[in-house]
Amino acid sequence: MSAPTVDHRGPEFAGLARRVLEALKPVFGTAGPVVVYPSSGTGAWEAALVNTLSPGDRVLCFETGHFATLWRDMAESLGLEVEFVPGDWRHGASPEAAAQRLDADISHDIKAVCVVHNETSTGVTSRVPEIRAALDAAGHPALLLVDTVSSLGSIEYRHDDWGVDVTVTGSQKGLMLPPGLGFNAVSDKALTAARTSRLPKSYWEWGPILDANEAGFFPSTPATNLLYGLDEALLMLAEEGLEQVWARHARHAAATRAAVRGWGLEVLCADEREHSGSLTAVLLADGQDADAVRKIVLERFDMSLGTGLGRLAGKVFRIGHLGHFNDLTLAGTLAGVQMGLELAGIPVGRDGIAAALDHLRVD
Numbered sequence: 165m166s167a168p169t170v171d172h173r174g175p176e177f178a179g180l181a182r183r184v185l186e187a188l189k190p191v192f193g194t195a196g197p198v199v200v201y202p203s204s205g206t207g208a209w210e211a212a213l214v215n216t217l218s219p220g221d222r223v224l225c226f227e228t229g230h231f232a233t234l235w236r237d238m239a240e241s242l243g244l245e246v247e248f249v250p251g252d253w254r255h256g257a258s259p260e261a262a263a264q265r266l267d268a269d270i271s272h273d274i275k276a277v278c279v280v281h282n283e284t285s286t287g288v289t290s291r292v293p294e295i296r297a298a299l300d301a302a303g304h305p306a307l308l309l310v311d312t313v314s315s316l317g318s319i320e321y322r323h324d325d326w327g328v329d330v331t332v333t334g335s336q337k338g339l340m341l342p343p344g345l346g347f348n349a350v351s352d353k354a355l356t357a358a359r360t361s362r363l364p365k366s367y368w369e370w371g372p373i374l375d376a377n378e379a380g381f382f383p384s385t386p387a388t389n390l391l392y393g394l395d396e397a398l399l400m401l402a403e404e405g406l407e408q409v410w411a412r413h414a415r416h417a418a419a420t421r422a423a424v425r426g427w428g429l430e431v432l433c434a435d436e437r438e439h440s441g442s443l444t445a446v447l448l449a450d451g452q453d454a455d456a457v458r459k460i461v462l463e464r465f466d467m468s469l470g471t472g473l474g475r476l477a478g479k480v481f482r483i484g485h486l487g488h489f490n491d492l493t494l495a496g497t498l499a500g501v502q503m504g505l506e507l508a509g510i511p512v513g514r515d516g517i518a519a520a521l522d523h524l525r526v527d
């Protein structure tokens with residue numbers, strides 16, 4: 165990524181762009197196009213909404229945590245009418261609640277269903293295929309928009325097979341890059357919706373970007389050096405194999421949960437089917453301060469744990485185990501957490517690390 169920046173209108177760039185745009189497809193599990201923006205994930209959220217929807221359209225969203233709440237807020241500020249299915253921040257989007265809302269919507273007023281696949285604030289992974297099944301069972305034509313910011317390239321995900329219309333992600337998690345790229349994988353149905361969608365858009369509009377991409381270019385200046393990094397990250401994922409990447413993260417997640425339980429603490433995710441492969445949120449007891457633990461771990465061991473976001477502030481800390489991560493990085497991470505908990509005066513058994521290592525050794 166620190167190589168000199170090439171001319172983004174020249175032949176060398178066109179080769180890079182074509183290669184990257186093609187190699188992205190298997191990571192999303194799609195044969196269709198992937199739009200790449202110089203943006204964070206939030207920009208890619210906005211792009212998904214403004215390209216497919218019109219002012220006043222109804223959208224169905226699920227309160228799975230902090231990021232689902234932010235996406236809801238964005239949809240409202242763009243002039244959409246959001247039905248926000250309440251949640252307790254310990255479960256994923258409920259397929260039953262989806263089915264109930266969609267079955268009741270006989271006039272098909274709901275134009276899109278928005279799901280955050282992996283809630284980064286809670287470590288809960290929603291069952292997207294079951295939400296798809298709810299749409300199909302209801303015979304409902306709404307688009308399915310899915311945020312995979314903290315799941316793509318870490319947790320099993322299949323845009324085409326799961327019938328997703330727009331998949332949103334960013335560069336800074338499973339793609340192992342610095343922040344600065346946002347992505348939309350787009351189905352034919354979403355492209356058709358884009359032709360009649362009336363939310364205002366200009367920079368985010370898919371059409372001109374996809375047209376320019378045909379020739380290996382972008383309509384405005386791309387994040388060229390991040391694309392160098394993406395080229396390499398996509399090679400790394402292909403070399404390891406996506407299924408192996410997903411299995412590696414699932415295994416590290418299981419070892420982390422073994423550690424949390426060995427410490428006598430609680431995993432925030434309350435449904436065995438929804439444990440995240442990319443991060444684990446640890447819930448402390450009333451009166452225990454998760455941010456005090458984070459501060460000690462940062463100051464003593466130079467390790468930054470995720471903070472509790474929104475209504476979870478001070479109650480949870482989050483252990484990330486996504487991206488370029490191996491058994492020993494996990495063991496080191498868990499050792500830092502165990503020492504931090506002890507130093508914070510939280511009574512934890514010493515069995516946490518042992519349970520995690522047993523898991524890694526045997527499995």
Ligand code: PLP
Pocket residue numbers: 204205206207231280282283284285311312313314334343
């Ligand atoms: N969605 C999820 C699940 C996220 O975790 C994040 C950020 O962490 C976002 C959306 C927003 O992305 P960004 O902060 O890159 O704008």
